[in-house]
Amino acid sequence: MGRAPCCEKVGIKRGRWTAEEDQILSSYIQSNGEGSWRSLPKNAGLKRCGKSCRLRWINYLRSDLKRGNITPEEEQLVVKLHSTLGNRWSLIASQLPGRTDNEIKNYWNSHLRRKLHNFIIRKPSISHDVPAVIIKAPPTKRRPGRTSRSAMKPKTHNPKNLKMKKTPESPEPEANVAVTVVAQEALMIELNGAEAELGPCNYYGTCHEGGACGNNNNNSTDGDKGVSSFDENIIDLLLDESEPSHVFTSCGGNAELNNLGDYEQAKGSSEILNQENLDCLQSCLSMESFLNYEHQVNNAFTDEFIDWDCVWQQGYDNNICDEKEGSDSMVSWLLDGDDEATIGKSNCENFGEPLDHDEENALFAWLLS
DNA sequence: AACGAGCGCAACCGCAATGAC
DNA sequence: AGTCATTGCGGTTGCGCTCGT
Numbered sequence: 079m080g081r082a083p084c085c086e087k088v089g090i091k092r093g094r095w096t097a098e099e100d101q102i103l104s105s106y107i108q109s110n111g112e113g114s115w116r117s118l119p120k121n122a123g124l125k126r127c128g129k130s131c132r133l134r135w136i137n138y139l140r141s142d143l144k145r146g147n148i149t150p151e152e153e154q155l156v157v158k159l160h161s162t163l164g165n166r167w168s169l170i171a172s173q174l175p176g177r178t179d180n181e182i183k184n185y186w187n188s189h190l191r192r193k194l195h196n197f198i199i200r201k202p203s204i205s206h207d208v209p210a211v212i213i214k215a216p217p218t219k220r221r222p223g224r225t226s227r228s229a230m231k232p233k234t235h236n237p238k239n240l241k242m243k244k245t246p247e248s249p250e251p252e253a254n255v256a257v258t259v260v261a262q263e264a265l266m267i268e269l270n271g272a273e274a275e276l277g278p279c280n281y282y283g284t285c286h287e288g289g290a291c292g293n294n295n296n297n298s299t300d301g302d303k304g305v306s307s308f309d310e311n312i313i314d315l316l317l318d319e320s321e322p323s324h325v326f327t328s329c330g331g332n333a334e335l336n337n338l339g340d341y342e343q344a345k346g347s348s349e350i351l352n353q354e355n356l357d358c359l360q361s362c363l364s365m366e367s368f369l370n371y372e373h374q375v376n377n378a379f380t381d382e383f384i385d386w387d388c389v390w391q392q393g394y395d396n397n398i399c400d401e402k403e404g405s406d407s408m409v410s411w412l413l414d415g416d417d418e419a420t421i422g423k424s425n426c427e428n429f430g431e432p433l434d435h436d437e438e439n440a441l442f443a444w445l446l447s
Numbered sequence: 448a449a450c451g452a453g454c455g456c457a458a459c460c461g462c463a464a465t466g467a468c
Numbered sequence: 469a470g471t472c473a474t475t476g477c478g479g480t481t482g483c484g485c486t487c488g489t
Contacts, residue, residue: 451489459479461478465475468471
């Protein structure tokens with residue numbers, strides 16, 4: 079049996095509320111109090127759905143609402159709360175007096191999410207002596223073609239979509255995005271059958287040995303074969319749909335090649351993945367919460383790949399295999415360090431330590447800059 | 448000046464949770 | 469215990485405004 083509609087659709091007005099309707103609703107609620115939303119429209123003489131009345135009251139007419147722009151302090155609080163609460167907008171809003179869940183949600187979706195994304199992929203190295211390779215797209219230019227809403231939908235993670243090739247549906251990379259790639263990164267690219275090894279270190283490697291990367295410096299022994307070069311042709315290849323390029327990553331000590339592009343095919347194939355590496359890769363790839371965030375802002379797994387390189391580069395890396403249960407936010411991993419299953423930062427010296435106050439502030443400042 | 452893509456906000460939709468019966 | 473109405477929440481969409489071309 080289907081659920082009865084919350085109200086009769088016939089004769090119900092929709093769309094923007096007029097000042098007159100607002101006045102009627104406000105007066106009624108001030109006289110009769112909140113509640114009984116279903117019967118409210120009829121009693122108040124409004125041609126609106128009860129749900130619509132409730133929404134209008136809660137989000138715009140309540141007297142205790144704060145108006146005006148979100149302040150930097152509020153913004154910082156939202157970022158922090160979201161890092162621990164995820165998309166629980168009502169919970170987050172409850173910590174910001176005068177703000178509504180809808181307001182916070184809209185603000186996050188239209189401001190902070192983009193900010194965070196840009197933070198991840200645009201920032202050059204600040205804390206490592208490893209030189210970053212900045213691949214700059216052409217000067218900022220508005221991309222022709224309107225982004226459809228459906229194209230903005232977050233993608234659900236599907237290993238079958240891991241091919242590092244653009245599909246016709248995939249948008250061009252953001253024109254103003256400077257893709258930052260850490261030179262010492264374990265991206266191994268198969269170019270027309272020839273393997274070009276780009277770096278010794280990768281976060282998938284953290285799957286071994288309880289998560290310590292061991293690869294962030296030159297003392298690494300995990301498949302550390304050094305880096306000689308990394309040029310933008312690599313990224314072009316990653317993004318070029320006409321090229322059958324694949325991305326590999328080494329997975330810790332055995333330095334086996336894991337062909338992400340052929341992940342599905344490689345499943346169970348010891349020729350490409352040994353069991354240990356397969357487990358490692360699967361544990362990484364199955365982290366829905368990890369993937370969720372980037373899927374909201376990216377259409378290409380390639381971006382996730384590179385993004386996380388950059389996070390690592392910043393020293394705010396974390397053990398992605400030690401995902402904090404219940405958290406669906408990347409930031410939580412960046413910030414949390416007091417949970418044994420969560421790593422605040424990692425490098426080879428102090429892996430596992432939480433971010434201290436200054437580092438956390440630095441991260442926030444960066445996020446919000 | 449005109450056009451149109453992109454953005455931001457307000458509102459809607461559908462599902463889940465809760466409570467009454 | 470099961471059913472249904474109501475409320476609450478998060479995701480999504482529609483539309484008007486802004487700004488680049």
